[in-house]
Amino acid sequence: METLVTNPVIQDIITLARPALFNIYFALASIPLGFPLAILLALGKDSTNHLLSWFSRSFIYAFRGSPLFIQFFMFYSMSLALNPTVWKPWGLDWLMLNPLFIGPLVLVLNTSAYSAEIFYGALRAVPRGEVEAARAMGMGKWQVFRTAIWPNMLRLGWPAYTNEVVFLFHATALVYFTLPVINEQKDLMNKAGELFQKDYNVFLHYSVAAGYFLLISMIIFLLFNRIYRYLTRHTRTGRGIKLKPNYLR
Amino acid sequence: MLEFLTSILGDDPGGKLAYITNGKHLAWYASLRYTLIAAVAGAGLAVLFGLLGAGLKLSRITPLRWVGNLYTTMVRGIPDVLFLLFFPLAFEHLVEAVTARLKCTPEQLASSGWPPCPDAQWFLSSTEYLIMACVSFGIVYGAFAANVIYGAMIAVPKGQLEAAHAFGFSERQVFWHVRVRQMWVYALPGLSNVWLLLLKSTSLLSLLQITDIVAWAERLGTPNYLPMAGLVHPDWRWKYYLVLFVFYILMTLLSEKFFAWLQARASRGMLRADA
Numbered sequence: 001m002e003t004l005v006t007n008p009v010i011q012d013i014i015t016l017a018r019p020a021l022f023n024i025y026f027a028l029a030s031i032p033l034g035f036p037l038a039i040l041l042a043l044g045k046d047s048t049n050h051l052l053s054w055f056s057r058s059f060i061y062a063f064r065g066s067p068l069f070i071q072f073f074m075f076y077s078m079s080l081a082l083n084p085t086v087w088k089p090w091g092l093d094w095l096m097l098n099p100l101f102i103g104p105l106v107l108v109l110n111t112s113a114y115s116a117e118i119f120y121g122a123l124r125a126v127p128r129g130e131v132e133a134a135r136a137m138g139m140g141k142w143q144v145f146r147t148a149i150w151p152n153m154l155r156l157g158w159p160a161y162t163n164e165v166v167f168l169f170h171a172t173a174l175v176y177f178t179l180p181v182i183n184e185q186k187d188l189m190n191k192a193g194e195l196f197q198k199d200y201n202v203f204l205h206y207s208v209a210a211g212y213f214l215l216i217s218m219i220i221f222l223l224f225n226r227i228y229r230y231l232t233r234h235t236r237t238g239r240g241i242k243l244k245p246n247y248l249r
Numbered sequence: 250m251l252e253f254l255t256s257i258l259g260d261d262p263g264g265k266l267a268y269i270t271n272g273k274h275l276a277w278y279a280s281l282r283y284t285l286i287a288a289v290a291g292a293g294l295a296v297l298f299g300l301l302g303a304g305l306k307l308s309r310i311t312p313l314r315w316v317g318n319l320y321t322t323m324v325r326g327i328p329d330v331l332f333l334l335f336f337p338l339a340f341e342h343l344v345e346a347v348t349a350r351l352k353c354t355p356e357q358l359a360s361s362g363w364p365p366c367p368d369a370q371w372f373l374s375s376t377e378y379l380i381m382a383c384v385s386f387g388i389v390y391g392a393f394a395a396n397v398i399y400g401a402m403i404a405v406p407k408g409q410l411e412a413a414h415a416f417g418f419s420e421r422q423v424f425w426h427v428r429v430r431q432m433w434v435y436a437l438p439g440l441s442n443v444w445l446l447l448l449k450s451t452s453l454l455s456l457l458q459i460t461d462i463v464a465w466a467e468r469l470g471t472p473n474y475l476p477m478a479g480l481v482h483p484d485w486r487w488k489y490y491l492v493l494f495v496f497y498i499l500m501t502l503l504s505e506k507f508f509a510w511l512q513a514r515a516s517r518g519m520l521r522a523d524a
Binding site: 171213 | 330
């Protein structure tokens, strides 16, 4: 028992457990907002309204076409520049300069663009016949969407969306390279770097941090696979998503 | 027209022009070389590692297949920024460990500090960090490229391989002259995605102490209140980051155009479903 506690690997796993929660927080805070925004953007891109379509297209292109690293810097520095004239007088500076708010905000914008592209592709792949059948039955626009388009879109886009969520989780590693670190609010990369500065043991600390990333990525896969099984429960061939890196972000 | 120009440039266009062409700004534009070198060299290495990884994944020898699959799955589960930081630090550490064995006395080696003696310390310059950044990009995006190339190699029609065998080509000749040769067309769309990912990752170079475009943007944008140090301005960082934001979008646009052209060129004479 004594040796177990003094074992450097075990110690690192214990030290990095709390920082891992910050990565999980950033991912958990961005997914529930990023998902509906992505659906709206995907529908917007597919819309016949030119203005709406143009806006969605530009939004998706801009956020997929530029690095997240730059997006973090840009939004944080913009928020800083607005601070003396807007946030301070309105009493919002505690929120708008807080990494725990700005971080998820930028992540939401970023992931919604990537996910919107996925769901847009899925939307285009929805079987025409099902939509026509729904219309032929006299369903209204909303009913067609709810019964024919939405379930297909979700099911078709889900494997790629799972992949995107894993990438989003990895993207949380960038938050504290760009935003200020307040007190002990440190994520995995930050804490691993700090431990490295103390004893220069690069292999130990970064490997344990990598282990946490691998482990949580696997958990995301398993969770999303469960949902995928549920989404495809009516199809006999729904065997779940393969744990294979087939998709690119 | 003149009114339009003054509305954009303000009252003092000459001053603005002088400002954006001063020494520091020229250094900023010049620092673009780091980004471009890292992108191009990283992409070259990524294709190399990709071919190697795909070769391993296709291997008939089971342990080699395991190595290939381990390589591609591991990179998938770990963020690229971790590799980018880990690889140069690990390499530096290994080199220092070897030089310590050669240069330090046994008493120094027994001490717990690192490096054991000052002689073993290896100071890395921007150039060395850049080379290592290229290699880490090669390793990380090589894994993505390996998946793409593996898929493309499988997509090569079996009949062509069999035809080559029937003509008396050796195993090796079939692999290089038919499989790898034909694979590029199928791999191109996927490789274009890998390139776009890699291009965006080049923004991370400043994490390795390289004064790249991002580091310069930070320096130029920080508020200046000393007239001696140049133009007095408040916090302009957001403007500089906005420029980088637009720059990367334009690079993406340009890359997409290039790959579309390449794809059209590479698939000349190929049967397409929509043709």
